[in-house]
Amino acid sequence: MTDQLQRFLFDDFEIRGEIAQAHTTFEECVSNHDYPVEVANTIGELLIATSLLTATLKFKGKIAVQIQGDGPLSMAVINANQNLEVRGTARYQGDTTGLSFAELIGKGNLMITITPDNGERYQGIVALEKDTLAACLEDYFVQSEQLATKISLFADSTSTPVQAAGLLIQTLPAHSESHEEDFAHVCALASTIKAEEIYTLQNDDLLFRLYHQEKVRLFEAQPISFVCGCSKERCLSSLASLDEEEIKDILEEQDSIDMRCEYCATTYSFKEQDLQILLTPANQKH
Ligand SMILES: [Zn+2]
Structure with a gap:
């Protein structure tokens, strides 16, 4: 099992996609930290979300995807670069047992900061107003990029080894009018994906299971790895x-x-x- 991000494209629809799995990287982000399950799982989802975002927003440099709120999980951040070298951390206090994502964060924001090697720093902020991180990120894409996007995030810090994976479906920037129906169709199938499938299946098998009636082109995978950079x-x-x-x-x-x-x-x-x-x-x- 490898940590990787892989893009794909539908031949007959104006839609692109990405699949990410990062089990080992997730393990390295949470080991030695003693995070409660709810906090660890949020880090896992944020790790996958950041990997999907990094591949979507084309830049050379660094990206930080940060959650801030007034709930028990006051801060969680994943730092990455265009090579998908990532690290992450979180701050929390109090009992987080059984809390949902919305309860963990309370009132808060999602901040995406891109620091290109050459060029100006860019920051996008979206209020965390949905029940899941995936839904909050979908809001971000609609608000900042005007691109319809469906995101599914999965993280399980209680399994051995830990597991984290996700799927992104996104409309291409230039699309025709008949496109909305296609997008709804592709998203409806994407929402049938099960955690176990995305954790363990090869990506071509996964896409065949979801879209065996469509023509899907899978591109070369890009590795995801944990790199801290401290010294x-x-x-x-x-x-x-x-x-x-x-x-x-x-x-x-x-x-x-x-x-x-x-x-x-x-x-x-x-x-x-x-x-x-x-x-x-x-x-x-x-
Ligand atoms: Zn370090």
């Missing part, structure tokens, strides 16, 4: 923003300053000798 050097440079006295105070109380990456849970430990570079006043460096 001891990056932690050290973030410590540099602390006041020198503050660093000295902490070191007086404990042997080292420990920093835990909130994405991959790696802990970086800095002893006094590692921090000398930050402790030497600039005017004595010569």
Whole structure:
């Protein structure tokens, strides 16, 4: 089983699609975190949603898809780039047992920030007003891209191994008037998909099961992988923003300053000798 995103196109309809599976990447996002099931599953869905979005919005650079709300899950974010290298984290408080997506988030927003390697940063925001993340994303596409879109997201953090997958069906930007009926037809079939099928079937088998009466062209798959990108050097440079006295105070109380990456849970430990570079006043460096 591989983590991948695969696009497809209908020969006879003005409709495109994508299928994503990211079981191992989901595992790497949630392992070592002790997230409650409801929070972990939301991260899984957000991971798939981000992968589907990344393949849809053509850009070279970085994307962050973030949920913010006043409910128990105050923040969840997935960062990705155009190569589908992703990482994610979440902040929550209180008991989340049995809460639905809408109850977890409360009143909140979905923010999509694209930072291209070359060009201006772009941010799109949509209020989270539907019962599921998938329905909220469909709103985003209608509002920001004026493209009818159907999204199905599946995540199960209780299975061994954990599983996450999703399907996107989208109308092509230029389409004829008879198109609406075709789109409704393709979406009706897409909604019959079962979690077990999308988790385990090969994509050509999955598409045959859904659309055996249609001509569907499947393109080459693109891998999805977990890449954090944190390092001891990056932690050290973030410590540099602390006041020198503050660093000295902490070191007086404990042997080292420990920093835990909130994405991959790696802990970086800095002893006094590692921090000398930050402790030497600039005017004595010569
Ligand atoms: Zn990390």
